Amino acid sequence: MTTAKIGAIGENDVMLIFKAVGVEVFPVENKQEASQILSKLAKEGYAVIFITESVALSIDADIKKYASKMLPSVVVVPGLKKRNNYALEKLRQSIIKAVGADVMKEK
Amino acid sequence: MILNVNATRMELQRIRKRLKIAVRGHKLLKDKQDELMRQMLSQINEVKEKRMEIESSFQAILQSFVLSQSELGRAQVEEALSLPTKKMSVDVETKTVMSVKMPVFKMAVSGNIISYGYLNTSGEMDVSLIEFDKLIVTLFTLAEMEKRVQLLADEIDKTRRRVNALEYKLIPNLQDTIKFITMKLAEMERSNLTRLMKVKDIVREH
Structure with a gap:
């Protein structure tokens, strides 16, 4: 058992609320910054990384790298911008990959 | 497709053994695949x-937080x-399900x-922060799930590839090769026999 840190990446406004609960926050403004910080956090052994939806969408390729690893667990949370259902889409993709059919469609 | 081997008895024996192992492995992997699929399907919904529930409540909290923020001023x-x-860290334990290593998160929280x-x-x-404080616990369960x-x-993807490789490639190839070698050996046997008979005939004539 190891103790690991928790991080959050996203827009400054959303980061404040994470800061209040004691998560280490990394406000970012553009794509490069976000992907740099993500790889840095993964390297430093953060176990859970929260990312806001709009940021996650821009660094999709970087997030995919960590999908098949046990750690870190990247959790996408909705931000203040327009919703894009990033997380559900990811879930659907992994199901299609595994089952070969979209079993989530019916609902 | 026939494997590139010599048509000998020894080779035949070796390939028969390989086929046996391949069939057994195929059965095991197929079972594994079924079980993984079952596990996965039970969790999807x-x-x-959970994701939908958390997203809606998180968004509501975030909205009220940002509203209060604009009311008070950012600074x-x-x-x-x-x-x-408040300090928060997470203890990571691993759990193995069907040879898949999975993390189990335990939160360690201190402070107000x-x-x-x-x-x-x-x-x-204050209200939005307290609400968020409650929500964050479920966020970790979501992360885990x-x-x-x-x-x-x-x-599942990996296992499926293996199962298919065995089922459609290795096992048929081995079966073809076994058939090829047995035929070849039988043919050699026959040609040997006729040759002997022929030789005997020639010897008798003299």
Whole structure:
């Protein structure tokens, strides 16, 4: 058992609320910054990384790298911008990959 | 397709052994695939519901938080939250399900969510923070569950490839090769026999 840190990446406004609960926050403004910080956090052994939806969408390729690893667990949370259902889409993709059919469609 | 081997008895024996192992491995992997699939299907709906539930409540909290932020002014809020007393870390344990390693998160929390005096901040902010404090626990369960589904999907994909490789490639190839070698050996046997008979005939004539 190891103790690991928790991080959050996203827009400054959303980061404040994470800061209040004691998560280490990394406000970012553009794509490069976000992907740099993500790889840095993964390297430093953060176990859970929260990312806001709009940021996650821009660094999709970087997030995919960590999908098949046990750690870190990247959790996408909705931000203040327009919703894009990033997380559900990811879930659907992994199901299609595994089952070969979209079993989530019916609902 | 016939494997590139010599048509000998020894080779035949070796390939028969390989076929036996391949068939057994195929059966085991197929069972593994079925079980993984079952595990995954049982979790999909749960994860999906949890995700939707969390997203809507998180968004509501975030909205009220940002509203209070705009009410108070950014600088004020940043100042209030500049030194959070709450500390949060997570203990990671691993659990193995069907040879897939999965993380289990245990939260370690200390301190109080309200790290500021009530004088300069609004009630909405306090409420949204307290609500978020409750929500964050479920966020970790969600993190765990989503990771689990992802890892399972990955493993299912891998297993399926293996099963298919065995079923459609290796096993038929081995069977073809066995057939080829037995035929070849039988043919050699026959040609040997006729040759002997022929030789005997020639010997008798003299």
